[in-house]
Amino acid sequence: MQLAAIANGASGRVCALEGLAEVCERLREMGIGEGVVVKRMSGQGTLLCLVGHTRIALSEQAAGHIVVELLPSAH
Amino acid sequence: MAPPPHLSAPARAPTYALVGNPNCGKSTLFNALTGLKQKVGNYPGVTVEKKIGTTYSQHGQPITVIDLPGAYSLAARSPDEAVTRDVLLGRRSDTPPPDRILCIVDATNLERNLYLVHQILDLGRPVILVLNMMDLAAQAGLNVRVARLEKELGLPVIPCEAVTGKGLMELRLTMSRSDLPLARHAWNVPTPIAPAVSELASSLVEHDHKLPLTARAEALLLLTDQDSVRVAGSSPLSPRTTEILQGWQQRWAAEGTDWAGTLVNSRYDAIGELAAEVVQRVGVAGPSTSDRIDAVVTHPVWGWLVLGGVMTLLFVSIFTLAQGPMDWIGDHMAMLADGVKAQMPPGDLRGLITDGAIGGVGSIVTFLPQILILFCFIGLLESTGYMARAAFIMDRLMSRVGLNGKSFIPLLSSYACAIPGIMATRTIEDHKDRLVTILVAPLMSCSARLPVYLLMIAALLPGDLMPLGAKVGLMLLMYALGTLGAFGFAWFFKRTLLKGAPPMMIMELPPYRLPGLRDVALQMLERSWIFLRRAGTVILAISIVLWFLAAYPKAPDGATPTQQLAQSFAGQAGHLIEPVIRPLGFDWQIGIGLISSFAAREVFVSTLGVVFNAETTNDNTAPLRTALLAARWPDGRRLFTPLVCVTLMIFYVFAMQCMSTIAVVKRETNGWKWPLFQTLYMTGTAWILSFIFYQAGTALGF
Numbered sequence: 001m002q003l004a005a006i007a008n009g010a011s012g013r014v015c016a017l018e019g020l021a022e023v024c025e026r027l028r029e030m031g032i033g034e035g036v037v038v039k040r041m042s043g044q045g046t047l048l049c050l051v052g053h054t055r056i057a058l059s060e061q062a063a064g065h066i067v068v069e070l071l072p073s074a075h
Numbered sequence: 076m077a078p079p080p081h082l083s084a085p086a087r088a089p090t091y092a093l094v095g096n097p098n099c100g101k102s103t104l105f106n107a108l109t110g111l112k113q114k115v116g117n118y119p120g121v122t123v124e125k126k127i128g129t130t131y132s133q134h135g136q137p138i139t140v141i142d143l144p145g146a147y148s149l150a151a152r153s154p155d156e157a158v159t160r161d162v163l164l165g166r167r168s169d170t171p172p173p174d175r176i177l178c179i180v181d182a183t184n185l186e187r188n189l190y191l192v193h194q195i196l197d198l199g200r201p202v203i204l205v206l207n208m209m210d211l212a213a214q215a216g217l218n219v220r221v222a223r224l225e226k227e228l229g230l231p232v233i234p235c236e237a238v239t240g241k242g243l244m245e246l247r248l249t250m251s252r253s254d255l256p257l258a259r260h261a262w263n264v265p266t267p268i269a270p271a272v273s274e275l276a277s278s279l280v281e282h283d284h285k286l287p288l289t290a291r292a293e294a295l296l297l298l299t300d301q302d303s304v305r306v307a308g309s310s311p312l313s314p315r316t317t318e319i320l321q322g323w324q325q326r327w328a329a330e331g332t333d334w335a336g337t338l339v340n341s342r343y344d345a346i347g348e349l350a351a352e353v354v355q356r357v358g359v360a361g362p363s364t365s366d367r368i369d370a371v372v373t374h375p376v377w378g379w380l381v382l383g384g385v386m387t388l389l390f391v392s393i394f395t396l397a398q399g400p401m402d403w404i405g406d407h408m409a410m411l412a413d414g415v416k417a418q419m420p421p422g423d424l425r426g427l428i429t430d431g432a433i434g435g436v437g438s439i440v441t442f443l444p445q446i447l448i449l450f451c452f453i454g455l456l457e458s459t460g461y462m463a464r465a466a467f468i469m470d471r472l473m474s475r476v477g478l479n480g481k482s483f484i485p486l487l488s489s490y491a492c493a494i495p496g497i498m499a500t501r502t503i504e505d506h507k508d509r510l511v512t513i514l515v516a517p518l519m520s521c522s523a524r525l526p527v528y529l530l531m532i533a534a535l536l537p538g539d540l541m542p543l544g545a546k547v548g549l550m551l552l553m554y555a556l557g558t559l560g561a562f563g564f565a566w567f568f569k570r571t572l573l574k575g576a577p578p579m580m581i582m583e584l585p586p587y588r589l590p591g592l593r594d595v596a597l598q599m600l601e602r603s604w605i606f607l608r609r610a611g612t613v614i615l616a617i618s619i620v621l622w623f624l625a626a627y628p629k630a631p632d633g634a635t636p637t638q639q640l641a642q643s644f645a646g647q648a649g650h651l652i653e654p655v656i657r658p659l660g661f662d663w664q665i666g667i668g669l670i671s672s673f674a675a676r677e678v679f680v681s682t683l684g685v686v687f688n689a690e691t692t693n694d695n696t697a698p699l700r701t702a703l704l705a706a707r708w709p710d711g712r713r714l715f716t717p718l719v720c721v722t723l724m725i726f727y728v729f730a731m732q733c734m735s736t737i738a739v740v741k742r743e744t745n746g747w748k749w750p751l752f753q754t755l756y757m758t759g760t761a762w763i764l765s766f767i768f769y770q771a772g773t774a775l776g777f
Contacts, residue, residue: 028340041373042374054184
């Protein structure tokens with residue numbers, strides 16, 4: 001599922017990056033690569049996510065490049 | 076391969092480049108190292124700030140430090156990152172490649188920060204790693220094993236807190252060493268792309284005359300640099316190398332493999348192993364202060380309230396705190412002019428100095444207090460970390476018109492003055508988004524329009540009987556009109572002229588911290604100086620030209636200033652443009668005011684003072700108001716009817732009438748094309764809207 005589809009407060013593990021190559025590469029360079037756990041903090045449309053210790057704001061289109069698998073909330 | 080001898084043991088004092096991710100404390104470290112010994116300029120042809128400073132070794136030898144723009148990767152995505160990449164790769168003739176590199180990383184976020192370091196180690200130059208924000212890392216429950224990191228990378232690692240100056244001494248000592256080791260940087264590129272790397276590298280050595288070590292780094296970079304951002308002043312690749320690169324890219328595209336992604340991932344794998352060795356998690360830290368603040372500040376409801384509060388505070392400060400100093404500057408400029416008048420006999424030279432130079436430059440210097448307050452606020456917001464939150468909150472709204480959240484601050488700044496607003500667009504990575512922001516920024520009603528609005532409102536709603544609410548309402552309406560115009564045109568341009576990809580924002584939100592007052596003050600000084608120097612020189616030249624146009628040809632002796640102005644070049648020009656502005660209800664006398672507004676919009680008020688022969692100052696426009704109300708067309712109709720006053724205000728909302736803004740846009744866009752387009756579209760819109768409004772108003776009997 002897309003990162004935008006998970007609820008605020010939920011976490012997902014990145015399965016794939018799809019879409020424009022330069023956006024995918026920048027996401028990888030910012031630390032959002034395959035296998036990384038991303039926690040969606042807040043926002044609608046534009047999302048605020050926690051990746052490791054970093055907060056990253058992603059516009060709707062940028063977030064659309066990220067495919068995640070939902071992690072159980074206990075994780 | 077051994078590096079050329081000058082790299083490891085330079086005879087002269089080595090030049091250092093300071094490199095790091097945005098928000099890792101790079102500017103703070105640069106300021107701490109160099110203090111006021113900084114030179115701020117521009118890279119020729121690019122609007123990226125070039126900062127060079129001097130620090131001293133333990134023996135008092137000067138060491139040059141170049142502060143390169145913050146970058147996440149050498150695969151550049153913005154002009155700023157492109158400059159960093161090109162300086163490091165020796166692609167810029169204006170800046171020789173640095174001998175050594177000072178990499179600063181945020182200890183709380185080591186993995187992400189080490190990505191850039193990993194690319195830089197490929198360059199084969201001596202590197203010193205500065206681990207900044209060790210205090211924050213400790214608070215977050217992270218223990219970074221410095222000695223281990225030093226051993227793994229084989230280079231000096233200095234833990235540091237740039238804000239407090241802790242670790243600076245050790246850093247200076249290390250920078251003074253003549254024998255910096257080269258990093259132990261064993262990193263195997265993924266096997267399938269190794270042939271591409273070596274073929275590109277040898278072509279770079281042969282055809283582009285690169286050093287072998289740099290060539291390998293550059294080859295790796297070319298393979299991940301999807302759509303490389305090119306900036307003026309950087310030497311392009313040779314045709315042969317370009318051909319080889321395209322060949323490999325086509326081959327991989329046909330195979331459907333994403334080698335760029337694989338390369339990034341394999342770097343992260345190497346970094347991940349290193350970080351696992353070096354970073355220990357001691358205990359679990361609860362939600363940090365930043366988390367708690369963000370829970371409110373980025374909240375869908377509270378976030379907007381906080382942003383509204385901050386903006387209100389900004390505006391109130393700009394318009395109230397600045398008033399005293401602005402009056403003071405205005406008074407002293409007048410005193411200076413009076414002083415010159417008392418010392419010199421009347422004549423052209425005196426007129427040129429007092430009315431041309433002092434009057435013209437004075438009118439722009441008056442805005443300095445507002446500009447200082449604005450930059451102080453921007454500096455505080457940036458330094459505390461709130462700025463990124465404001466961009467985050469505004470992003471959704473801005474994306475409706477095709478811009479991203481980063482355009483918000485430049486547009487907000489433009490309410491004070493479009494010049495700092497346009498200068499603030501430098502943080503926008505996307506070229507088209509940046510251009511659109513520059514094009515619409517002057518539509519936000521700047522403070523120079525305020526005196527014009529005030530005069531028109533005074534003329535429109537005569538007598539002090541009119542309720543304050545009506546005046547304030549009309550004023551707010553003008554601000555709303557400008558804002559709506561800016562967003563409308565942004566929407567229009569993003570769909571037509573500057574059609575681009577939908578806005579894509581990937582932005583790090585730095586942790587909150589107490590503002591570095593020294594950094595804020597330095598930035599205020601720097602920016603204000605740039606403003607004064609740029610706007611000041613242009614304004615001086617334009618003021619002299621406008622003075623000349625108003626002073627020549629000379630009227631016969633004994634003519635009043637009004638008669639002099641009426642038959643001057645400016646007066647003739649007013650007559651000349653009258654046919655064009657007549658459909659808007661303006662006559663040639665208003666025309667003179669419109670022309671003189673090119674120096675600065677508020678000059679309109681003093682020009683009308685001369686045109687209608689009314690003693691007037693910015694504080695007291697009552698005599699001018701009376702004179703305006705008495706003004707008549709030759710056929711006896713009133714000139715300043717309420718309809719004309721509102722039409723004139725609408726004209727001022729949209730028209731591009733500021734030479735300084737045009738000059739800054741020319742600088743920022745590297746040419747005359749965009750400033751000319753901007754002048755035409757804005758002034759054209761102003762004319763059309765004023766025409767519609769005036770003609771409709773007349774038809775309705777107003």
